[in-house]
Amino acid sequence: MAQLDSKIPSGPLADKWRKHKAEIKLVNPANKRKYKVIVVGAGLAGSSASATLAELGYQVETFVFHDSPRRAHSIAAQGGVNAAKNYQNDGDSVHRLFYDTLKGGDYRAREANVHRLAEVSVNIIDQCVAQGVPFAREYGGLLANRSFGGAQVSRTFYARGQTGQQLLLGAYSALSKMIGQGGVKLHVNSEMLDLVIVDGQAKGIIVRNLVTGEITRHAADAVILATGGYGNVFNLSTYARGSNATAIWRAYKRGACFANPCYTQIHPTCIPVSGDYQSKLTLMSESLRNDGRIWVPKKKEDCAKDPNSIAEADRDYYLERMYPSFGNLAPRDIASRAAKRVCDEGRGVGPSGLGVYLDFSDAIRRLTEAGVRERYGNLFDIYHEITNENAYKTPMRIYPAVHYTMGGLWVDYNLMSNVPGLFVLGEANFSDHGANRLGASALMQGLADGYFVVPYTVGDYLASQKPGSRPSPDAPEFKAAEANITGLTSRLLSIKGSHPVSYFHKKLGHLMWTYCGMARTKEGLEKALVEIPKLRAEFWAAVTVPGSAGTLNQSLEQAGRVADFLELGELLCRDALTREESCGGHFREEHQHPDGECKRDDENFAHVAAWEYQGEGKTPLRNTEPLNYEFVKMSVRNYK
Amino acid sequence: MVAANSTKTISVTIRVWRQDGPDKPGAFKDYPATNLSPDMSFLEMLDVVNDGLTLNGEEPIAFAHDCREGICGTCSLVINGKPHGPNKAVASCQTYMRSFQDGETIVIEPFRANPFPVIKDLITDRSAFDKIQQAGGFISVRTGAACDANATPVPKENADLAMDAAQCIGCGACVAACKNASAMLFVSAKVSQLGLLPQGQPERDKRVLNMVATMDSLGFGSCTNQYECSAACPKAISHDFIARMNRDYVKASFRASFRPVSAGASGGAG
Ligand SMILES: Cc1cc2nc3c(=O)[nH]c(=O)nc-3n(C[C@H](O)[C@H](O)[C@H](O)COP(=O)(O)OP(=O)(O)OC[C@H]3O[C@@H](n4cnc5c(N)ncnc54)[C@H](O)[C@@H]3O)c2cc1C
Numbered sequence A: 001m002a003q004l005d006s007k008i009p010s011g012p013l014a015d016k017w018r019k020h021k022a023e024i025k026l027v028n029p030a031n032k033r034k035y036k037v038i039v040v041g042a043g044l045a046g047s048s049a050s051a052t053l054a055e056l057g058y059q060v061e062t063f064v065f066h067d068s069p070r071r072a073h074s075i076a077a078q079g080g081v082n083a084a085k086n087y088q089n090d091g092d093s094v095h096r097l098f099y100d101t102l103k104g105g106d107y108r109a110r111e112a113n114v115h116r117l118a119e120v121s122v123n124i125i126d127q128c129v130a131q132g133v134p135f136a137r138e139y140g141g142l143l144a145n146r147s148f149g150g151a152q153v154s155r156t157f158y159a160r161g162q163t164g165q166q167l168l169l170g171a172y173s174a175l176s177k178m179i180g181q182g183g184v185k186l187h188v189n190s191e192m193l194d195l196v197i198v199d200g201q202a203k204g205i206i207v208r209n210l211v212t213g214e215i216t217r218h219a220a221d222a223v224i225l226a227t228g229g230y231g232n233v234f235n236l237s238t239y240a241r242g243s244n245a246t247a248i249w250r251a252y253k254r255g256a257c258f259a260n261p262c263y264t265q266i267h268p269t270c271i272p273v274s275g276d277y278q279s280k281l282t283l284m285s286e287s288l289r290n291d292g293r294i295w296v297p298k299k300k301e302d303c304a305k306d307p308n309s310i311a312e313a314d315r316d317y318y319l320e321r322m323y324p325s326f327g328n329l330a331p332r333d334i335a336s337r338a339a340k341r342v343c344d345e346g347r348g349v350g351p352s353g354l355g356v357y358l359d360f361s362d363a364i365r366r367l368t369e370a371g372v373r374e375r376y377g378n379l380f381d382i383y384h385e386i387t388n389e390n391a392y393k394t395p396m397r398i399y400p401a402v403h404y405t406m407g408g409l410w411v412d413y414n415l416m417s418n419v420p421g422l423f424v425l426g427e428a429n430f431s432d433h434g435a436n437r438l439g440a441s442a443l444m445q446g447l448a449d450g451y452f453v454v455p456y457t458v459g460d461y462l463a464s465q466k467p468g469s470r471p472s473p474d475a476p477e478f479k480a481a482e483a484n485i486t487g488l489t490s491r492l493l494s495i496k497g498s499h500p501v502s503y504f505h506k507k508l509g510h511l512m513w514t515y516c517g518m519a520r521t522k523e524g525l526e527k528a529l530v531e532i533p534k535l536r537a538e539f540w541a542a543v544t545v546p547g548s549a550g551t552l553n554q555s556l557e558q559a560g561r562v563a564d565f566l567e568l569g570e571l572l573c574r575d576a577l578t579r580e581e582s583c584g585g586h587f588r589e590e591h592q593h594p595d596g597e598c599k600r601d602d603e604n605f606a607h608v609a610a611w612e613y614q615g616e617g618k619t620p621l622r623n624t625e626p627l628n629y630e631f632v633k634m635s636v637r638n639y640k
Numbered sequence B: 001m002v003a004a005n006s007t008k009t010i011s012v013t014i015r016v017w018r019q020d021g022p023d024k025p026g027a028f029k030d031y032p033a034t035n036l037s038p039d040m041s042f043l044e045m046l047d048v049v050n051d052g053l054t055l056n057g058e059e060p061i062a063f064a065h066d067c068r069e070g071i072c073g074t075c076s077l078v079i080n081g082k083p084h085g086p087n088k089a090v091a092s093c094q095t096y097m098r099s100f101q102d103g104e105t106i107v108i109e110p111f112r113a114n115p116f117p118v119i120k121d122l123i124t125d126r127s128a129f130d131k132i133q134q135a136g137g138f139i140s141v142r143t144g145a146a147c148d149a150n151a152t153p154v155p156k157e158n159a160d161l162a163m164d165a166a167q168c169i170g171c172g173a174c175v176a177a178c179k180n181a182s183a184m185l186f187v188s189a190k191v192s193q194l195g196l197l198p199q200g201q202p203e204r205d206k207r208v209l210n211m212v213a214t215m216d217s218l219g220f221g222s223c224t225n226q227y228e229c230s231a232a233c234p235k236a237i238s239h240d241f242i243a244r245m246n247r248d249y250v251k252a253s254f255r256a257s258f259r260p261v262s263a264g265a266s267g268g269a270g
């Protein structure tokens, strides 16, 4: 059974991080260059960590499967990044950001981690501005803010609808500088396929070069995974097509615990599915809910009508009706379920009936069309390209889609997993968002982890490792891991069955969305737990992967990733089945209040579920880490 | 409100550049793509063709893609002779089948430019762009060393213009569109973004000199003011930034030849 010591420092909440930083071990400057740190991933979390660790003097090697660090999925984030700057003088504070995040997560995150996140949020904005991130500004030249869901203050910093792009390019520029100076060795087109453990500690990785097919072994004193979320287990999602769970899944199979896999986020404002050829769903940023009003017709008969012809009195602005104080800015999980509910009642709009209106006519009256264009122009353009509709004239149609995963590898307060030497950052870990993430908080967390947390905490681990003691990549553990990967690759290529990889990914996605999507039941999850293993068996018997291992082979890349999703999907359902309560993004129909809100069970489930791999075909072990709330009272979330 | 032509389908022939590897010969090959919804994206059309090829035991067409929403800069197709296809200010992944006629033959090629060698089929190696960034596309600020973000106000007009430049997605369409394979639009976008902000001033001269020198050394051509680059740019980045960079470059070169260098500059503080 895994040891799950969260290592939360003692003392008052607001002092914990400061005290911890002062107490953890340091590596002296001359010794830093003797340690090598592998960073897998160069999204916000990986780029910021790589650059900062190199600045400190560590030897850093960074691996990405992309052809450039700038292509990481972080680039697609639209809306913004939160920080408790209180530049608007609207009563924001570190405590309020902490509290909003904890409450938004439905009291399923650690208090100490969330408080630290809120504390360092202010440094993130300073850092990014100094790097030249062109955040939106007011006429006086000071930084502008907007509001996001789950908050009653304006604390979101943004760069038009491309905040993730600008933050990532900022981190990429810091990384580029360190690559240019020789502090970071970058490996592009390099996919990590296995984690190497030596004497119980993470000491390296096995990598496939996606262009040449070559498999290589890499040793280090510590390994950092910053490989993003696993939402593509649902096939259709707002993630980039290449986002995958392989790095964290293979680390799980090497002993790292996987925490709360069932905490997945369904974003309320995405463009609805249009056909079975669909390869991805496109997000319409939550920031649109600042000015757009969400509604469906009151009467089913009106659903096929031109929305502009439906009288005001016949519209149901259901979020404003149900949640008068937060209105259209209710948190994501709540807004998504409300959309599902009105569509289930037969009041959905659009060709599939799975859609609700997001209407800007009031905003256009208030701000003029030009004013709306200035705020959201690029989002309206994206909407037009995809749907061929003009949202300045007719309301957008939106529907919830899979968007983010709060679960991930279990980490302690130092962001180290239960495998010593293995650190996990950004969306790949489970640490800060509990059962639901608030908008604009993922960018904040990725950069907090990479710029301001791991550069300190990795030193605490390295100080316990003798300089020069890292194993050679020719050690037997490395060779065995390499053989494992070569074997897996040839197995995939040799099946030569009758279905392309996409066939299985689509089927898995359909099972996941149906039984483990916005609303889950015991019966449905049990069914999924029968169907997923069947599908997995079919995959290993009937998939066809053309081409060879020794060249660029996109089918092979995809096959390996889908093989992992077919296992992870099962764990996700198992976690959802065992968590007999509803909280945040995890909604079990059996556990709801009469008004349809989540009914938590704090007595039995105020804990983190950290799953431990037990070997192929064996049921994984469910470890728990109790969530002790010392400073905030767990209460029923109320956004009314 | 109902999406236009959602029931009609179209069929096209795609004429695709197939090339096994960097040093292998390449050739066009035709494939039918039938019964396509006009609402399907261009890349989804390729997905469907590829699944068909896979089932026929042929290797699918290799093409680069990731976000499929026009922001990561990975997709990079020349469609009917135009980088990113027929529509203005979108990337290949934001091109939809409604832009094509039933029965049409669509020619699909990789971005062609010497500094972007073909890796396979429609995929090229664009790492030269990263090398240019490493030569100076940054502001040197150590993590944790920044002052309060509002300590230096930035006029809104400058911030907005910097953002216009900063939107570059690094796809390389500008290079593919230019008969000289010039990377001036790409480089000028970064140089201008940082040069427009107060934070970017200390390294302004060094940045433009180093980035341009690296660009030249990687084999990108020079700009002869045809502006095919901004016409092909999926973010419609203006070629005005090229003029801005040229001014910066001239000033920086001038200053570099006259600036006195401090005797202690390389000596450190002891
Ligand atoms: C459309 C969209 C909009 C969003 N908008 C917002 C927003 O407005 N505000 C907000 O706060 N959050 C937003 N998010 C969420 C946020 O963007 C992500 O959670 C965050 O960017 C994840 O960053 P990351 O660094 O953890 O991972 P990623 O950016 O996903 O980076 C993963 C990195 O790991 C590498 N990698 C992965 N696996 C391997 C492997 N096996 N081997 C080698 N390399 C590997 C990849 O190459 C990549 O470099 C949005 C998400 C989406 C989908």
Ligand code: FES
Binding pocket: B064, B065, B066, B067, B068, B069, B070, B071, B072, B073, B074, B075, B091, B092, B093, B094, B169
């Ligand atoms: S796939 Fe990302 S820009 Fe086209």
